[in-house]
Amino acid sequence: MAVLEVRKLTKHFGDIKALDGVDLATRDGEFLTIVGPSGCGKSTLMRLIAGLEQPTVGDVLVDDRIVTPLPPRARNIAMVFQSYALYPHMSVADNIAFPLKARGVAKMERQKLIQRAAETLGIQPLLRRRPARLSGGEKQKVALARALVRKPSLFLFDEPLSSLDAQVRAKARAELRQLRDRTGVTTVYVTHDQVEAIGLGDRVAVMQRGKLRQLGAPQELYYEPADTFVASFIGTPPMNLLDGGDVIVGFRPEHASPRALAPQSGDFKIFRIRVKQTEFLGSEWLVYGSVHGQSEDTKVLCKLQPASIAAVKVGETQEFVVPRGQLRFFDKATGLRTVSPPL
Amino acid sequence: MDVKNPRNKKDIGERPPAGKRSKPPPSHEHIALADRDGVVGTIMLAPAVIYVAGLVAIPFFLAIALSLSDATVGNPSIHDFVGLANFFSVVHEAAFIFALRNSIIITIATLVVLTILTIVEVEILARDFRGKRLAEILLILPWAMPVALVAVCWLWLLDSEFSPIDWILRAVGLLGPGTVLGPANNLYYLGREWLGLASVVVIDVWRMLPLSTIIVLAGRTAIPNELFEQAALDGAGFFRILFQITIPGLSTLLIVAVLFTVLVIFGDMTIVALTTRGGPGYTTEILPYWAYLKGIQGGALSQGAAVALFLFPVLLAASILALRAAYRGEAQ
Numbered sequence: 001m002a003v004l005e006v007r008k009l010t011k012h013f014g015d016i017k018a019l020d021g022v023d024l025a026t027r028d029g030e031f032l033t034i035v036g037p038s039g040c041g042k043s044t045l046m047r048l049i050a051g052l053e054q055p056t057v058g059d060v061l062v063d064d065r066i067v068t069p070l071p072p073r074a075r076n077i078a079m080v081f082q083s084y085a086l087y088p089h090m091s092v093a094d095n096i097a098f099p100l101k102a103r104g105v106a107k108m109e110r111q112k113l114i115q116r117a118a119e120t121l122g123i124q125p126l127l128r129r130r131p132a133r134l135s136g137g138e139k140q141k142v143a144l145a146r147a148l149v150r151k152p153s154l155f156l157f158d159e160p161l162s163s164l165d166a167q168v169r170a171k172a173r174a175e176l177r178q179l180r181d182r183t184g185v186t187t188v189y190v191t192h193d194q195v196e197a198i199g200l201g202d203r204v205a206v207m208q209r210g211k212l213r214q215l216g217a218p219q220e221l222y223y224e225p226a227d228t229f230v231a232s233f234i235g236t237p238p239m240n241l242l243d244g245g246d247v248i249v250g251f252r253p254e255h256a257s258p259r260a261l262a263p264q265s266g267d268f269k270i271f272r273i274r275v276k277q278t279e280f281l282g283s284e285w286l287v288y289g290s291v292h293g294q295s296e297d298t299k300v301l302c303k304l305q306p307a308s309i310a311a312v313k314v315g316e317t318q319e320f321v322v323p324r325g326q327l328r329f330f331d332k333a334t335g336l337r338t339v340s341p342p343l
Numbered sequence: 344m345d346v347k348n349p350r351n352k353k354d355i356g357e358r359p360p361a362g363k364r365s366k367p368p369p370s371h372e373h374i375a376l377a378d379r380d381g382v383v384g385t386i387m388l389a390p391a392v393i394y395v396a397g398l399v400a401i402p403f404f405l406a407i408a409l410s411l412s413d414a415t416v417g418n419p420s421i422h423d424f425v426g427l428a429n430f431f432s433v434v435h436e437a438a439f440i441f442a443l444r445n446s447i448i449i450t451i452a453t454l455v456v457l458t459i460l461t462i463v464e465v466e467i468l469a470r471d472f473r474g475k476r477l478a479e480i481l482l483i484l485p486w487a488m489p490v491a492l493v494a495v496c497w498l499w500l501l502d503s504e505f506s507p508i509d510w511i512l513r514a515v516g517l518l519g520p521g522t523v524l525g526p527a528n529n530l531y532y533l534g535r536e537w538l539g540l541a542s543v544v545v546i547d548v549w550r551m552l553p554l555s556t557i558i559v560l561a562g563r564t565a566i567p568n569e570l571f572e573q574a575a576l577d578g579a580g581f582f583r584i585l586f587q588i589t590i591p592g593l594s595t596l597l598i599v600a601v602l603f604t605v606l607v608i609f610g611d612m613t614i615v616a617l618t619t620r621g622g623p624g625y626t627t628e629i630l631p632y633w634a635y636l637k638g639i640q641g642g643a644l645s646q647g648a649a650v651a652l653f654l655f656p657v658l659l660a661a662s663i664l665a666l667r668a669a670y671r672g673e674a675q
Contacts, residue, residue: 050572050576051575051576052572052575052576071575072572072575072576073575073576073577073578073579073580077576078576078577079572079573079576081569081572081573083567083569085567085569085570085572085573087570087573087574087587087588088592089591089592089594098574098577098579098587099577099578101583102574102577102578102579102580102583103578146577150577150578
């Protein structure tokens, strides 16, 4: 177990600022997910932590010790790549043995550790196979076994689930989480999928254009986004952001309801929404509409319970209400969260 | 409208009923010649088959026939069957042992040096550095040089009196009276048994390096970079990565490159013919050059053919292994 910290981490590739002064610290044994759109610098951040790249400015610390100048092999950090990077000419057992051999672990001890790692992931029957004869899910397990066999102080995952198909993916996600719970090793997990990030992480770091936008618990990100980017990135569908005069007003789709069904008393804000279309999702309905703004119409999404969908008429402009407590306000210029404006 | 109408009607009339609109497959006569796989295949394969039959198979069987006859350049008839007499006769000549030994030594030494240098070059060229383009051009240059020019350059480099290598060695005090390599003022590369063989090996390596490097470099760039990064994260240093990740990853192409080199070097006589000419005595003689000397220069066609046939088992084995390695590589 270890604490990872990065300070003012910056990486330039020519003129491109892939990473622009990121400060970040994990807690001991934490599962931290890093999420952002492609090109936001999350993979660069991971490669800098692993030591595969050297930062332009800034430092990487493991347990308060600066490891920036150290090569990858001296950092005791295990990484699982998106492709799993299994050594194709070695059997599964030899793949798992590789980091142990590199550390000069004796043969008897090595056998024991390989067996234990294989048991943990349930891959004992695969030990003699070559990677070419494994399915995507099996490859992932082998990569995990190879990562954990040497008891690293830190796990790094670079989108390990994105090459699996949807069915295997859900199962693999649960296994990843269980594995972390069992080993207790601090884990940094990079993904572009915010659902995965929210579902897996103890805390989630949202990145955009080389900068850290927000770091917090999943609920915090969802309910109290730090800026308009986080608000529009987290959640399916994301937060609605509307022109509110001096500020930008945001609310979650599930917090809106038709005015006709709202209690008479209560502190509501009213939005006039032109309903374009509705969509049945099973447990709820999605309402697509737009709000007439000063310059242009803004698209709005509302999530309604089946009981309230009857009150919505497609093609008409209707009044929807959102409890004032659920409104979030953002600065128009900076996009940052502001306190609610005076009414 | 009126003009168009009749045609439209006609079209409608001719249209087959719904559900049967697609035409039946055209009968055999309508398929163009170029659409028939059998014909196209035969035409495409013909040049290769004619080439192999005319320039490989016929000369090969002719060589066997010659080696079993008493044909000479003056009387190239293969009607007089003499059995294995030619083989027994050449084996008992002093030059044969030298030629066989030197062919094996030169081939193996070239292979070892070539393999090592290929891996070194590939590892260098797989990385990014300033002037990489220039390095790549310099690397390919030996392959692009005409053999005549090559011969002139190397003969000058290895000249018994004016060798620039000797000149440099003298300048740094390694050659000449009272020095390590002394007392003579020259090394006489082509006039000594082992220096002669070494010179041939050096030229062979120099000549084959571009090809083997290009073959193996293709394999090196095909290894995903993540594999090397993973190995580095797993704690492997430079040599562990080289021997346990890179070289196994290159093995198939390395074998192909090496066996291809065997095929070229073992059967090739040009370098020896242009440099040592087998001398002094027969000490740097090799099988193909001796076969040429005996069969063409000496006029004993049958004996030359017999000598040349000693190359055959080695070349056959190398070819089979090369093909197998290539297939195995494809299967992966």
